[in-house]
Amino acid sequence: MLNRLRFGENAQGEAARAIELDPNDPEAQIAMAWALTTTGKPSGALDFVQKALRLDPNFPSHYVLAHGVALFATNDLEQAAEVFDQGAKKNPNATALMPPFASVLVGLGRRDEARRKLLMWRPGTSQAALEDLARDYQFPIRWAPEHKAVRERLLDGVRAAALPLDMTVSSLTAELKLGDPASRRIAAKRLGWFGPAAAEAVPALVVLLEDVRVREEVVQSLRKIGPAAKAAIPALVAMENESFIGSYAKDALKEIRGY
Known part of the structure; x- marks a missing residue:
């Protein structure tokens, strides 16, 4: 469902139709969460994330991503860090969670932890290569143009996480x-x-x-x-x-x- 939806102007309508077709489809709930987060309504997105988690207690890691980023967008960084941490423990192979997790930790001033998350994402990477990877990292979801500052802030946090710790x-x-x-x-x-x-x-x-x-x-x-x-x-x-x-x-x- 997530891959079939276009995030932007028509995202909410498409997600609403998907929920109407199957109210018990957790993927449709996550699609609506993304639609709301990327159009400047992340607080509303959290309700749909919670419903998805109830519908699928064995939820996959992309539900964690939707949850953590919605919290990030509301500036609830402490809770976002907790969600990412629990998600990473639940699925240690979900390394795609590490860049946004690192960005959240930078926002909390926990740069040493943030750097470790990036190195879990790309183990054994040199300093120069890590900075290049962070610079070129592209978050898989795009925001509506008038709300793109949230995505920019997320990407900036990833870039800051890759800097040497003595660069303050x-x-x-x-x-x-x-x-x-x-x-x-x-x-x-x-x-x-x-x-x-x-x-x-x-x-x-x-x-x-x-x-x-x-x-x-x-x-x-x-x-x-x-x-x-x-x-x-x-x-x-x-x-x-x-x-x-x-x-x-x-x-x-x-x-x-x-x-």
Whole structure:
């Protein structure tokens, strides 16, 4: 059922028809959960996940994925981590759970555990290869365009999980003040992967808004930091009518202001 449904504009309708045809089909319930999660209604998705779990007490691991990601989308990271942990113990071969599990753990500040989850996903991987795998990782479900920030946050957490543990928000903030523009660009982008946890980098990022060579990455990271980046508002307002960067500045202002 999951593979037959298109997630996006018509997803809810298709899932509703599947449930109407067979209310006791747990796959139809999971399809509706995904449809709701990917269209900005993850709290509603949890009811359908719970029904699927009741209908199939021996549920497969993709039910765990739907459950954990719905919780992630509601920002209930503690419960999401518990769901992924129990799912992984129930089915140790379900390594596809490890990247989103790692992303949740990064959000909780548990980067050492997050890294271990990625290495369970790809055992024996070198540092460089792990970063490449995380960078190229694609979550199998897509969100409706207006809600794609949740998917972006999930992927960013996977990328942060792959970074060396000694690469922290503090060390990346220091890199913003050193080195060539390419190094500063990389540091700015990586800070965005940490989301709100990178709040201490905001003053340094604001200074870099004056450098057109790194400005795009800086604006994107300020957007991901969100309300904690309020100090950047005056500089972003001054940029919002500029060509190219202006649209990014407007998106960042929307996230930072919360409306």
